[in-house]
Amino acid sequence: MIEPSLTAAMRHALVTYQPKKLSLDRPKAAVLVPIHTDPEPSVLLTVRASHLNSHPGQVSFPGGMMEPIDPNLAHTALRETEEEVGLSPSGIDVIGELSTAYSKDGVLVYPFVGIVSDPYQSVASPDEIAEIFHVPWQFFASQAPELQAIDRHGMSFHIPHFHYEGHHIWGMTAMILLELINLIEGTDWPTPDFTLATRPGETP
Numbered sequence: 001m002i003e004p005s006l007t008a009a010m011r012h013a014l015v016t017y018q019p020k021k022l023s024l025d026r027p028k029a030a031v032l033v034p035i036h037t038d039p040e041p042s043v044l045l046t047v048r049a050s051h052l053n054s055h056p057g058q059v060s061f062p063g064g065m066m067e068p069i070d071p072n073l074a075h076t077a078l079r080e081t082e083e084e085v086g087l088s089p090s091g092i093d094v095i096g097e098l099s100t101a102y103s104k105d106g107v108l109v110y111p112f113v114g115i116v117s118d119p120y121q122s123v124a125s126p127d128e129i130a131e132i133f134h135v136p137w138q139f140f141a142s143q144a145p146e147l148q149a150i151d152r153h154g155m156s157f158h159i160p161h162f163h164y165e166g167h168h169i170w171g172m173t174a175m176i177l178l179e180l181i182n183l184i185e186g187t188d189w190p191t192p193d194f195t196l197a198t199r200p201g202e203t204p
Helices: 003-017 073-085 137-142 171-185
Strands: 028-036 042-047 063-065 092-097 108-116 128-138 146-152 155-162 168-170
Touching: 003 028, 003 092, 003 108, 003 137, 003 171, 028 092, 028 171, 042 137, 063 073, 063 128, 073 108, 073 128, 092 155, 108 171, 128 137, 128 146, 128 155, 128 168, 137 155, 137 171, 155 171
Parallel strands: 028 108
Antiparallel strands: 028 042, 028 063, 042 128, 092 108, 146 155, 155 168
């Protein structure tokens, strides 16, 4: 699938898509799934700095915790993207939202998909990001993920794993990607429904 077909398909699919939402009383965070089309449709990903307390050295999307200054979660995703990789919100077109994810730390994570006009202007913040890299969409569209079965939050589900040029893409980042892959490519890889998740004393 080539541009503009990919972004057109994403826009069309996300307009009518109804992501699964969680309403637990938990801390909230947001991430951006940055899609760009130059020179080919690709996904921008980061490697978290090794000195961070949370998920050091892991592949992730730009994003972070919602703060009082954020009017909404889409703003959180854009603000954190600018802080971490230097991409201005003015160059990002947010086209939709994916299902809420539930981290192992009990944080609700809200993923937003954005078309990035000039991804190669990105600059990693050394305080948070060790590396920025780009994975062609075709890799995800044609690659079967490795699936690892786990039990967490009172439910059983699969964690997908991808390996691309020395990068291990897994966990929540891969689960978010897999939901978008299923939506756009018509595949049916298993993705968790976190509306079924429970923690002691809580019901989604």
